[in-house]
């Protein structure tokens with residue numbers, strides 16, 4: 001089985017239901033999936049590089065498809081928003097409803113265009129980041145039978161009744177494995193900012209207008225902050241362990257003195273820090289809790305990293321699997 005493809009489908013299905021609502025989820029198998037894929041094509045590394053280097057009017061086929069898909073998706077959202085308003089369905093449990101009823105500080109509501117734009121942004125921001133992370137988590141679990149079994153027995157103990165928002169927090173080993181996956185395979189490898197005002201760091205001056213780049217991939221394996229940085233070692237996130245960084249250190253708020261400020265930044269930092277972090281944890285842990293309970297996965301080695309994609313995906317992402325429970 002291609003684990004990455006399988007998880008990408010699960011991520012888009014669950015994210016579109018939770019964020020965009022039942023209407024979009026029900027169209028996902030047909031029209032919307034094609035529009036989503038065209039929209040996404042505009043963000044491939046080649047298209048992005050071309051968009052960066054060439055003027056905006058250059059009619060690249062992938063960018064034309066992207067813009068058409070963007071308009072079509074917005075029209076679909078417009079219809080859904082209008083139907084919900086007409087039927088007074090404003091308290092649905094999804095992000096679309098949240099945006100439709102949200103107000104700015106001055107009391108004004110978001111326009112329909114802003115609502116649909118936000119929903120599309122949420123879906124795009126969360127899709128590749130979460131599906132790649134889920135896949136790498138699966139591959140890391142395959143490399144350690146002991147860890148995989150520990151996660152599975154924890155899942156079975158915790159969710160003996162049913163999986164809920166509250167008992168998901170009790171899946172501590174799975175949580176640490178996810179954090180460690182994000183340390184060794186942060187999906188966003190470069191965070192970029194334009195320098196608005198020239199400033200000095202040690203002996204270097206960063207001039208105004210220059211682009212400054214930080215790489216979580218590098219921060220996460222700095223010898224001075226991480227013990228055995230290359231090793232997949234989820235228990236380094238146990239808060240009781242001394243001398244090892246804790247998850248809180250990403251904003252410099254960690255209690256551990258050895259943990260450097262910004263040494264752990266898979267979700268970025270500062271004003272533009274990821275707004276989807278909590279949802280990503282919820283979604284990825286839910287998916288893996290169900291998968292570990294129902295299926296077993298095996299693979300002998302870690303896949304190589306595909307450096308051709310903007311988010312570093314696993315190459316040849318195949319696993320063997322078998323059912324542990326009859327399919328429901």
Ligand code: HEM
Pocket residue numbers: 019121122123125126127129130133186187188191192265266267268269271272273274275276277279280
């Ligand atoms: C494992 C999953 C995820 C990872 C590792 C991740 C990582 C990041 C990072 C590093 C940034 C900051 C980019 C920068 O500073 O330039 C970011 C921003 C953002 N993320 Fe995520 N993300 C994930 C999932 C999600 C999900 C599920 C959503 C939506 C539901 C989301 C929505 C956003 C948005 C809207 C921003 C822009 C925030 C802003 O500019 O103010 N992300 N994400």
